[in-house]
Amino acid sequence: MGEILPRLLRALATTIQISVLALLLGTVFGLLLGIARVIGPRLFYPVIDGYIFVVRSTPFALQVYAAFFLLPRAGIDLPLFVVGVLALLFNSVGYQIEIVRPALESVDKEQREAADSLGMTRWLAMWLVILPQAARRMVPPLTNELANLVKASSVLSVIAVYELTRAGHAIIASSYKFAEVLILVAALYFVTIQLLSWGAAYLERRIFTYRSGQPI
Amino acid sequence: MDGGNSSEPVLLRIEHLHKRFGTTAALVDASLTVRRGERVVLIGSSGSGKSTLLRCINHLEVPDQGSIWLDGEFMGGRFAADGRWIQASSGELARQRRHIGMVFQSFNLFAHLSALDNVALGPQWILKRPKALARAQARQLLAKVHLAGHEHKLPAQLSGGQQQRVAIARALAMGPKLMLFDEPTSALDPRLTREVLEVMLELAREQTTMLVVTHELGFARQVADTVGFLEEGRIVEVGTPEQIFDRPQHPSTQAFLNCFSPGGL
Amino acid sequence: MEDAPLLFAGLDVRFMVEIFPRMVQALLVTVQISALALLLGIVLGIPLGGLRVIGPRPLQLLIQGLVSYIRGTPQILHFLVVYFALPGVGILLDEYWTGVVALTVIAVGYEVEIVRAAIESVHKGQREAALAQGMTEPMAFWLILLPQATRRMLPALTNELINVIKASALLSVIAVNELTKVGNAIIYNTFYFVEVLLEVAVLYMLVIGALSWLSKYLENKVFSFGAALSTPETR
Numbered sequence A: 001m002g003e004i005l006p007r008l009l010r011a012l013a014t015t016i017q018i019s020v021l022a023l024l025l026g027t028v029f030g031l032l033l034g035i036a037r038v039i040g041p042r043l044f045y046p047v048i049d050g051y052i053f054v055v056r057s058t059p060f061a062l063q064v065y066a067a068f069f070l071l072p073r074a075g076i077d078l079p080l081f082v083v084g085v086l087a088l089l090f091n092s093v094g095y096q097i098e099i100v101r102p103a104l105e106s107v108d109k110e111q112r113e114a115a116d117s118l119g120m121t122r123w124l125a126m127w128l129v130i131l132p133q134a135a136r137r138m139v140p141p142l143t144n145e146l147a148n149l150v151k152a153s154s155v156l157s158v159i160a161v162y163e164l165t166r167a168g169h170a171i172i173a174s175s176y177k178f179a180e181v182l183i184l185v186a187a188l189y190f191v192t193i194q195l196l197s198w199g200a201a202y203l204e205r206r207i208f209t210y211r212s213g214q215p216i
Numbered sequence B: 001m002d003g004g005n006s007s008e009p010v011l012l013r014i015e016h017l018h019k020r021f022g023t024t025a026a027l028v029d030a031s032l033t034v035r036r037g038e039r040v041v042l043i044g045s046s047g048s049g050k051s052t053l054l055r056c057i058n059h060l061e062v063p064d065q066g067s068i069w070l071d072g073e074f075m076g077g078r079f080a081a082d083g084r085w086i087q088a089s090s091g092e093l094a095r096q097r098r099h100i101g102m103v104f105q106s107f108n109l110f111a112h113l114s115a116l117d118n119v120a121l122g123p124q125w126i127l128k129r130p131k132a133l134a135r136a137q138a139r140q141l142l143a144k145v146h147l148a149g150h151e152h153k154l155p156a157q158l159s160g161g162q163q164q165r166v167a168i169a170r171a172l173a174m175g176p177k178l179m180l181f182d183e184p185t186s187a188l189d190p191r192l193t194r195e196v197l198e199v200m201l202e203l204a205r206e207q208t209t210m211l212v213v214t215h216e217l218g219f220a221r222q223v224a225d226t227v228g229f230l231e232e233g234r235i236v237e238v239g240t241p242e243q244i245f246d247r248p249q250h251p252s253t254q255a256f257l258n259c260f261s262p263g264g265l
Numbered sequence C: 001m002e003d004a005p006l007l008f009a010g011l012d013v014r015f016m017v018e019i020f021p022r023m024v025q026a027l028l029v030t031v032q033i034s035a036l037a038l039l040l041g042i043v044l045g046i047p048l049g050g051l052r053v054i055g056p057r058p059l060q061l062l063i064q065g066l067v068s069y070i071r072g073t074p075q076i077l078h079f080l081v082v083y084f085a086l087p088g089v090g091i092l093l094d095e096y097w098t099g100v101v102a103l104t105v106i107a108v109g110y111e112v113e114i115v116r117a118a119i120e121s122v123h124k125g126q127r128e129a130a131l132a133q134g135m136t137e138p139m140a141f142w143l144i145l146l147p148q149a150t151r152r153m154l155p156a157l158t159n160e161l162i163n164v165i166k167a168s169a170l171l172s173v174i175a176v177n178e179l180t181k182v183g184n185a186i187i188y189n190t191f192y193f194v195e196v197l198l199e200v201a202v203l204y205m206l207v208i209g210a211l212s213w214l215s216k217y218l219e220n221k222v223f224s225f226g227a228a229l230s231t232p233e234t235r
């Protein structure tokens, strides 16, 4: 077990790296598309909705295979790690739009009206008034999204991205110590994901306090 | 307070305004003019269309029919040379709204910003004033509404009366031609109501053009040049405070005023 | 495949039609294996969910721990555990049943919570009335609580079926001939990447789209009298 754990910990670091990268890049696109879905040209709406539908109605494993097969086919040769991040990003953005949009829509319509009455344009009101208030409400679900990404990133093992699940698999294949390895892998995932879920729940309580009048 | 000067030019002209919500007729053929420097108070029972009228003026609600001119400019669109109506773009509408300050019954301060930032935001971002200047002016305006020393508090840390005075300062900061007040004190207890009314009285003294919806009849009598009475979406009677309060002509106005005890005035 | 390719938007349509029967067959395997896991999950989920509410305290904690473990670790890990652990304790199953067992584990983790929430949503006066009548706890559960809870569970169970169908794509790694696996196999044999992936994706979207429509329908129309229960969406 002594020599297994360090290898798994290094792989966990990769798992976390991939997930955090996908989360952060995903937030950029999630915000852009989420805002566009609320105040952008109506023409975009069916496109964005269609994208969300595709992401949510196909298995993530299929999306991973698609990235694995199609990117090289389109002449884009990338390291597996990057392919993995891109697949995870494609998936996460679909979910993050659905985090951003309700948060934007949850800001009281009176705030919009006050901005309108001052003569702000839609985009200025979004930037100065709606987004700053909605941002707080996005933090807990985004933390939760990170937990989901850590879980989902395990699927990248099917295209041999050397993250935690893949590493576990490789060690089992070479050592046959499947019980020890599986217990350690499960424990590492469990602790990481649990910490993130607790973090999300904690932030949720903080936000709730803010909404009932106490500033953060 | 001196009476309205009828030689002043017309600032706001509302003609034959109609607005329906589903089957409710919220405004029916409403017409009203407000001259520069004039203080107009609108009264009427709940649901009579007072808020709808104010919200139509700055196009928070789009009227179904009728026209609104502010300082000679058509609100919400324009007529092309061939007589076609062209709806204003949202950017154009935003530009027009800058000339109209609005104070809401529920304050609607930006919840994430301090009092000072609430006031400075518009001048800085909409009027593109330098930040330091916008903030200095905001400070002055807050002092004017008796809130010096409260600059850095968030809306949630202010009383209702203080929030409403910040809201007034926020609207004034844009240097509007016209101020709209929609029951600015209805959410406040009598003491806080007084704070807010005092500020509004000062504005009235400075000849600010204002259109005020309120149930504070004492205030109306004191500051108004003109009082309008609304019922079921119609402006049924317009006149000087003396005409409306002492010699109301329309039976609905009489009935409405009878509900207020004489001592309450 | 001696005919000339029939191209539409750069896609070989003739090929897509040709593989369609195999795809549909694979889709049936996907749906079958998922439905089986969902049902087995209910069979386990009802008693576990019931015990989670009215069982002895240590058992409640044990079930809660199991649920947190299943939900708090990646699905693919459950496949690995089942794949390695069952033979380890002397249970030898073929790929298909290994897959069913693993998917059942995944489904149970969510169904226990659906059952629990459904039972707790039934007014507690109902249980007390049943107990006051002289029923035992299990009797009150089976006769009073469960029948009332059932209708509220249907939308959530439909959503859980969607989750299981998506999870079943992971079976491609242990060589079950479900949709994703068959699609991959065809790609490796023919190198028709886009055509195959598109067809696979569309088939998933048809089934999952129909199920989410059904779930919304159940939620809004049929069961509008009581709040429907939900289950988190997994990928």
Ligand SMILES: Nc1ncnc2c1ncn2[C@@H]1O[C@H](COP(=O)(O)OP(=O)(O)OP(=O)(O)O)[C@@H](O)[C@H]1O
Binding pocket: B021, B022, B024, B025, B026, B044, B045, B046, B047, B048, B049, B050, B051, B052, B053, B183
């Ligand atoms: N957004 C809306 N949707 C539907 N009906 C509305 C809407 N806004 C106002 N109404 C209706 O229009 C009528 C006039 O409403 P309005 O708010 O203008 O009245 P008000 O005179 O301001 O009343 P109050 O003194 O209660 O504020 C009412 O019957 C109201 O129910």
Ligand SMILES: [Mg+2]
Binding pocket: B050, B051, B052, B182, B183
């Ligand atoms: Mg009103």
